[in-house]
Amino acid sequence: xxxxxxxxxxxxxxxxxxxxxxxxxxxxxxxxxxxxxxxxxxxxxxxxxxxxxxxxxxxxxxxxxxxxxxxxxxxxxxxxxxxxxxxxxxxxxxxxxxxxxxxxxxxxxxxxxxxxxxxxxxxxxxxxxxxxxxxxxxxxxxxxxxxxxxxxxxxxxxxxxxxxxxxxxxxxxxxxxxxxxxxxxxxxxxxxxxxxxxxxxxxxxxxxxxxxxxxxxxxxxxxxxxxxxxxxxxxxxxxxxxxxxxxxxxxxxxxxxxxxxxxxxxxxxxxxxxxxxxxxxxxxxxxxxxxxxxxxxxxxxxxxxxxxxxxxxxxxxxxxxxxxxxxxxxxxxxxxxxxxxxxxxxxxxxxxxxxxxxxxxxxxxxxxxxxxxxxxxxxxxxxxxxxxxxxxxxxxxxxxxxxxxxxxxxxxxxxxxxxxxxxxxxxxxxxxxxxxxxxxxxxxxxxxxxxxxxxxxxxxxx
Numbered sequence: 001x002x003x004x005x006x007x008x009x010x011x012x013x014x015x016x017x018x019x020x021x022x023x024x025x026x027x028x029x030x031x032x033x034x035x036x037x038x039x040x041x042x043x044x045x046x047x048x049x050x051x052x053x054x055x056x057x058x059x060x061x062x063x064x065x066x067x068x069x070x071x072x073x074x075x076x077x078x079x080x081x082x083x084x085x086x087x088x089x090x091x092x093x094x095x096x097x098x099x100x101x102x103x104x105x106x107x108x109x110x111x112x113x114x115x116x117x118x119x120x121x122x123x124x125x126x127x128x129x130x131x132x133x134x135x136x137x138x139x140x141x142x143x144x145x146x147x148x149x150x151x152x153x154x155x156x157x158x159x160x161x162x163x164x165x166x167x168x169x170x171x172x173x174x175x176x177x178x179x180x181x182x183x184x185x186x187x188x189x190x191x192x193x194x195x196x197x198x199x200x201x202x203x204x205x206x207x208x209x210x211x212x213x214x215x216x217x218x219x220x221x222x223x224x225x226x227x228x229x230x231x232x233x234x235x236x237x238x239x240x241x242x243x244x245x246x247x248x249x250x251x252x253x254x255x256x257x258x259x260x261x262x263x264x265x266x267x268x269x270x271x272x273x274x275x276x277x278x279x280x281x282x283x284x285x286x287x288x289x290x291x292x293x294x295x296x297x298x299x300x301x302x303x304x305x306x307x308x309x310x311x312x313x314x315x316x317x318x319x320x321x322x323x324x325x326x327x328x329x330x331x332x333x334x335x336x337x338x339x340x341x342x343x344x345x346x347x348x349x350x351x352x353x354x355x356x357x358x359x360x361x362x363x364x365x366x367x368x369x370x371x372x373x374x375x376x377x378x379x380x381x382x383x384x385x386x387x388x389x390x391x392x393x394x395x396x397x398x399x400x401x402x403x404x405x406x407x408x409x410x411x412x413x414x415x416x417x418x419x420x421x422x423x424x425x426x427x428x429x430x431x432x433x434x435x436x437x438x439x440x441x442x443x444x445x446x447x448x449x450x451x452x453x454x455x456x457x458x459x460x461x462x
Contacts (some may be wrong), residue, residue: 155227156224156231156292156295156296157224158216158224158298158431159216159217159218159224160216160217160218161214161215161216161217162214162217162353162354162355163212163213163214163435164213164214164309164312165212166209166210166211166212166213167308168207168208168209169207169208169210169307169312169315170205170206170207170208171207171304171307171308171375171378172202172203172204172205172375172413173199173202173203173205173411173413174204175203178200178202179196181199182196184408185406185408188324189333189406189407189408193406193408194408198409198414199408199414201372201374201375201415202375202414202415204375204376204379205379206375206379207382208304208308208378208384209384209385209386210304210305210386211386212434212435213301213432213433213435214433214434214435215301215305215309215430216298216430216431216432217354217355218344218356218357218430219280219356219361219362219364219428219429220289220429220430220431221277221278221279221280221343222261222262222271222279222280222281223271223278224281224292225262225281225284225288225292226269226270228292229246229262229269230269231295232246234266234268235264237249237255237264237269237288238254241287241288241291241292242287242291244285244287244288244421245285245287245421245423246284246285246287246288246291246292247281247288248260248423249263249264249269250264251264257423259283259425260272260282260283260425261273261276261279261283262283278343279339279340279342279343280340280343280361280362280428282423282424282425282426282428283424283425284423284427284428284429286365286396286418286420286421287420287421288423289365289428290365290367292431293429293431293432296431297433298431298432299431299432300365300366300431301367301430301431301432302366302367302368302386302388303368303387303399304387305366305432306364306366306399306400307399307412307413309351309353309355310351310355310358310359310400310412311412312353317411317412318349318359318410318411318412319358319359319412320348320349320350320351324407325349326407327349328346328359329346329357329359329360329361329407329410330345330346330360330361330402330403331360331410332403332404332405333406333407336403337403338403340361340402340403340428341361341403343356343357344356345357345361346360357400359401359411359412360400360401360402360403361402362400362427362428363398363401363405363409363416363426363427363428364398364400364427364428364429364430365396365427365428365429366396366397366399367388368389368390368396368397369389369390369391369392369393369394369395369396369397370389370390370393370395370396370397370415371389371390371393374389374390394419395417395418395420396417396418396419397416399414399415399416400414402427403426404425404426405426
């Protein structure tokens with residue numbers, strides 16, 4: 001029995017190493033399987049000398065929805081290297097989160113415009129809105145988000161500018177010219193508005209110097225202004241111009257006028273008829289005109305600049321000369337045609353510098369606040385360069401007459417006034433800018449432009 005027991009123990013010791021080897025092999029196999037699984041699951045990244053480790057290329061799958069402010073967070077992958085290596089293209093890096101903030105909605109479900117006093121640039125690319133999961137439901141993890149493609153940029157094509165050299169001129173008129181104008185109005189046109197009271201705010205004449213500037217050749221069109229509103233976004237006509245209304249759109253409600261030629265369907269602005277695409281825009285507030293000009297990198301002209309451009313080079317009473325001619329401008333005489341002509345109409349009525357419709361068609365907002373006594377104040381302070389108008393007021397100046405007014409109001413010296421928040425069917429605008437090669441104007445001993453048949457006031461230009 002001892003012999004048999006010893007033999008059994010020997011066989012047991014001889015087989016133990018075999019079991020050990022089997023265990024090691026099984027352990028290595030399990031470890032290999034685990035490593036392969038980890039590598040396939042991107043839990044293990046191998047760093048091989050001389051190569052760049054690439055982060056996993058993940059498909060965007062996350063959408064976050066916040067209840068208080070509608071916010072779409074889109075996860076997108078950007079080309080950003082995780083390590084650097086010479087002469088190696090940057091690999092696809094970890095995803096970055098690009099937020100698109102959608103303004104809180106107003107009644108009716110339309111997004112409120114984000115108003116700002118600064119409207120830089122000419123091109124705006126409007127992103128489309130990513131689809132949101134219904135409020136109260138969790139987004140499906142692993143879902144593929146639709147690609148967010150921006151719409152085509154909304155471009156506003158500015159009007160050609162005409163350089164106006166600086167100079168000194170006599171601004172305004174005198175009682176003798178105003179009286180003749182009233183007599184002509186009564187004899188030629190008739191009507192109750194041939195009243196001297198409409199001329200006294202342009203008296204007395206006074207010397208003014210303006211630096212060189214540029215003025216748009218044509219009035220701003222409906223097409224241009226609709227492009228501007230579309231660049232600002234939906235409902236911007238209500239408060240998108242420095243926090244103020246921009247323009248009235250067609251309709252009967254708030255911010256609407258039945259005769260406006262700007263339509264708004266809740267998303268986009270358009271011109272109601274192709275007939276008006278190239279006609280001067282109207283029903284624009286002063287703030288809407290100012291914002292448009294700043295949006296394209298320009299500004300409204302000052303009252304002095306506007307009159308100087310209209311009267312060059314000899315102080316004329318109309319852009320073409322000193323005699324009224326109904327074939328050169330659209331006013332309410334010989335008959336009211338019920339609206340303006342295209343901005344390039346009346347080439348025989350252009351100014352000496354080739355600027356169209358500075359008389360008639362639509363009146364034009366200018367930069368200045370209105371004061372009926374401002375000219376008298378300026379006359380007491382001769383030699384002013386580039387006057388900017390009163391520092392404050394409740395009314396803004398508009399110049400040039402219009403299709404709904406008598407020729408009396410189309411004189412280059414006439415001043416109109418209007419509440420800046422009251423858009424009118426007969427008021428539009430054009431923009432001004434600094435010329436590329438502007439030289440400051442130097443006051444001279446005598447104005448280069450004087451009112452016809454008007455003596456130069458004492459001390460003018462000194």
